[in-house]
Amino acid sequence: MLNEKLPVYVLTGFLGSGKTTALLHILKNCKKRGLRPGILLNELGSVNVETHLFENEKLVEVLDGCVCCTVKEDFKKELGYFLKSENKVDLLFIEGTGVADPGEIVDAVASPELFDYFEVCSVISVVDASRYLEYNSMFSSSKEIRKMLSGQIENSTLILLNKTDGISAPKKEKILKKLKKQTEGRIEMIDTQFGAADIDLLLKQRMEFVQTKQYTSEHHTVNHTFQAVKITDPELLNGKELERKLSQVSDSLIRAKGIITIDNERYHFQYASGSLSLQPYQNNVSDCIILIGYKLPVDQIKALFNRSN
Numbered sequence: 001m002l003n004e005k006l007p008v009y010v011l012t013g014f015l016g017s018g019k020t021t022a023l024l025h026i027l028k029n030c031k032k033r034g035l036r037p038g039i040l041l042n043e044l045g046s047v048n049v050e051t052h053l054f055e056n057e058k059l060v061e062v063l064d065g066c067v068c069c070t071v072k073e074d075f076k077k078e079l080g081y082f083l084k085s086e087n088k089v090d091l092l093f094i095e096g097t098g099v100a101d102p103g104e105i106v107d108a109v110a111s112p113e114l115f116d117y118f119e120v121c122s123v124i125s126v127v128d129a130s131r132y133l134e135y136n137s138m139f140s141s142s143k144e145i146r147k148m149l150s151g152q153i154e155n156s157t158l159i160l161l162n163k164t165d166g167i168s169a170p171k172k173e174k175i176l177k178k179l180k181k182q183t184e185g186r187i188e189m190i191d192t193q194f195g196a197a198d199i200d201l202l203l204k205q206r207m208e209f210v211q212t213k214q215y216t217s218e219h220h221t222v223n224h225t226f227q228a229v230k231i232t233d234p235e236l237l238n239g240k241e242l243e244r245k246l247s248q249v250s251d252s253l254i255r256a257k258g259i260i261t262i263d264n265e266r267y268h269f270q271y272a273s274g275s276l277s278l279q280p281y282q283n284n285v286s287d288c289i290i291l292i293g294y295k296l297p298v299d300q301i302k303a304l305f306n307r308s309n
């Protein structure tokens, strides 16, 4: 199943940082390699004024809200477009709005309904070098905007320090130092002008969706620091047991969700910011547990959630 998943790349970054410019560069280079790209564009407004830039592309637009929050369900539905045989693409690029939290986009792609069909390979964060320091001081008093800006950087797997054409070398060094500190040196950074980075670096797989099934003897070698791990047909657990098990991997766990059955009743569970909530569930997705995190201990997770008999 893993090989059949559609590779997904998420482009994130603040308003005007150069996401569309970087995407156009990527599309041009994908085509040179004979790859068929798909594009999902998200816009806050009800009209996208940039659609013309993507003429003749397999394009889906999600308008009037952010896929990371208000139009998350529309987004999941629209992704279905790329699963139809007539719309087949080799890889998919999702450009979030300038205020989107990419962690939430990854989270939506890693939902129980979509996990088997899509795999986020990388979250590319485009940072506007010409405005980075100014934005940090301009928004220093707004906790909400600061959180959004840091989420766009810290929830990425590759940073493009873009618009470096307009800044001095010492300013660029200062920004790189700050970004390195902010990301604890764990995210690769490339400095770019008009998003023109090496295509191999842009398409490198930096995140992995791992699937683990009970009774499997297959061993996954996990090379990627960010992963989503899906446990199909997990051990039967009640809410308290689930919470206890999740807390055992809380150091590396950012998010968990899934479908579980307790006393013959089915529930959709959500685990975020360390707390668990359960909602009755009536659709037909099979029981599963999905964990998203940083350097997840996959073997420990398998031992915790797979059925032992």
Ligand SMILES: Nc1nc2c(ncn2[C@@H]2O[C@H](COP(=O)(O)OP(=O)(O)OP(=O)(O)O)[C@@H](O)[C@H]2O)c(=O)[nH]1
Pocket: 013, 014, 015, 016, 017, 018, 019, 020, 021, 022, 097, 098, 162, 163, 164, 165, 166, 192, 193, 194, 195
């Ligand atoms: N000088 C300079 N301008 C750039 C660079 N990259 C992009 N731009 C320009 O910056 C403007 C905004 O670029 P976009 O690619 O539309 O930015 P975006 O992040 O998609 O914008 P939103 O979707 O509105 O958030 C455009 O006029 C680009 O031509 C760069 O490296 N240097």
